[in-house]
Amino acid sequence: MSWRLAYLVLLIVRFYFTLSPSYIHPDEHFQGPEILAGDIFGWNVTKTWEFTTDYPIRSILPLWLAYGFPMTILRWIYGMSVNPILAYYCLRMFFFLISFSLEDWALQELGSTPKIRAHYLLFVASSYVTWTYQTHTFSNSVETIILAWTLVLIRRISLRNFGHTSHFWSCCLLGSLVAIGVFNRITFPAYLILPVWYLVPQFIRFPSSIIFIALSALGTSLLAIYVDTRYYEASAPVLTPLNNFMYNFRPENLAKHGLHPRYTHILVNLPQLLGPYLLLVRPQLSIAFLSAISGTIVLSLFQHQEARFLLPAIPLFLASTSIPKFALSTSSRKWTFITIFGVFNAILAGIFGIYHQGGIVPAQTLYIGPHASTSSDVVWWKTYSPPDWLLGEHEVGFIHRGTVSDVSNVSSLIALDKQPGLRVWDMMGSHPDIISTLLKTLVTSVRQRHDRDDGDVLLVAPVAAKGLYKFLDDPSFPFYLKLEWTYSRHMNLDDLGIDYDEVMYYNRRLRRHYDINDKGDNNKNENYYGEDGALVLGTWDRTKLMISQNRPGLGVWRVISRDFS
16 A cells, blocks of 8 residues: 555544544633634633633634634624534534644655655554544644644754745744744743754854844734733733743642643653554654654643643654564564554544543534523533533523532522523532432422423433432432433543442342342342452452443433422
8 A cells, every 4th residue: 555545544534533523621622612602603601710810821812813713714604693513513624624734734844755754644644643632622733733834944944045035934934933832832932942953053144034033923922912902801911921821830820730740741641642653753853853852851840741732742753753674574563563553543542532521512512502491400410511612502591610519519509590591510520419419409499480490400421420320210319310312422531430339239229129039049149248248249240340330421311300299
């Protein structure tokens, strides 16, 4: 198979995952599309603290370039009545196109020979990171493309003589890209610490190059500051990169988002993102490798380390790989090599590109949006936060987000529910007792308030959520659940494990069943318990429980009051 045909096949795979509605991290919605959808279409959205604090830390200019442009085109075509699912897939297709065109084009520019260019393209195109993360609406995905073209321009400037027309435009474009990269993510300069040394000889010979780059960066920065100041309606200039730096410089602020050991990027995140490719990376003085190394080292100095922060480094590391000759020396070794990399990418792509929180977007766009009435209560449990922009023109009256740890707090939350419209309860990982109290209170409220006769109480949760069995199987509850809709390709990696309370619950029911119906032979049930009465499970029993209690799927249940009268 020629490399061009292989690249085409991998491009089709990338397109397939572009259309798959997986949900990798809340920031792919709440730090971009959620904000612009409200501004462009006038939808009810949630603006996170980054945009509502007195010192905003997110610049609007990069968001408009990445998300506002395709959304504005949609508004030109369809007016204000745009279907949210259309807007969602429009953004995903836009990120696919810029990944396919701009990122892959930049990689070809970084290659010095046709053979090296083909190597770059095939390795990047075969990575699950390219199929999944890069086609999702992350600011890190935007940063990846900006960085790739920044490196291309650095390479061009370092190889050309001053005075050439293209040299002048390359300097101006480089300055603008660096400024946009910084306003997009303040971590951007970390990837340029070593590559910038490519320009030192050029600056020594032609100092005027520095002036062109600096003026262009200054002009773009002033434009971004002006846009941010107007957007946030501030009386003084808004410097979002500075606000972002000052916020993240404080350890107590980073602790709110989670602190990690400083080796997390190198020992955990890179192996997760690169897998067996990591064994093929060869240290070299190429601009791609130097950029990847400098970014990884600098980001490792900070204790909040998420895998997506390294997205810009992944194609650069892949472009720094070399296949050992022995791996391709025989046909069997060649196919073993391909199989290892294929299995790694298939498994990770299946998890992050299909199943990871994969039911949230379909539930929000295919069931909640079209079927929930304007007076419904929708309780989300043990899922990522549902993106409100996917509800489109739905009037949202009340939103609660966050885990509730005390049952007594439920009544105070209900008291806040005063506004008309759809009510969203994003309960995250709250204890089942909290959910039980909330559902009971909401159902009672619906029955008592005659102005909400058409209101529904809906529960959205994984079909194997730990603690859900209490609501499905206990007739003593004042409500029961009626399954209305399911989506099979959903997995919650934050709730994996065995719920021994559920096992004990069903075994107690099984024991009562044997006591009533088969008093003389209940050994099959008794051998689950040790002499001290503790539950004893063998390896096979644990395996079956792991499979049954962690089966994929997301369900929407209608909560219906029981009539005990």
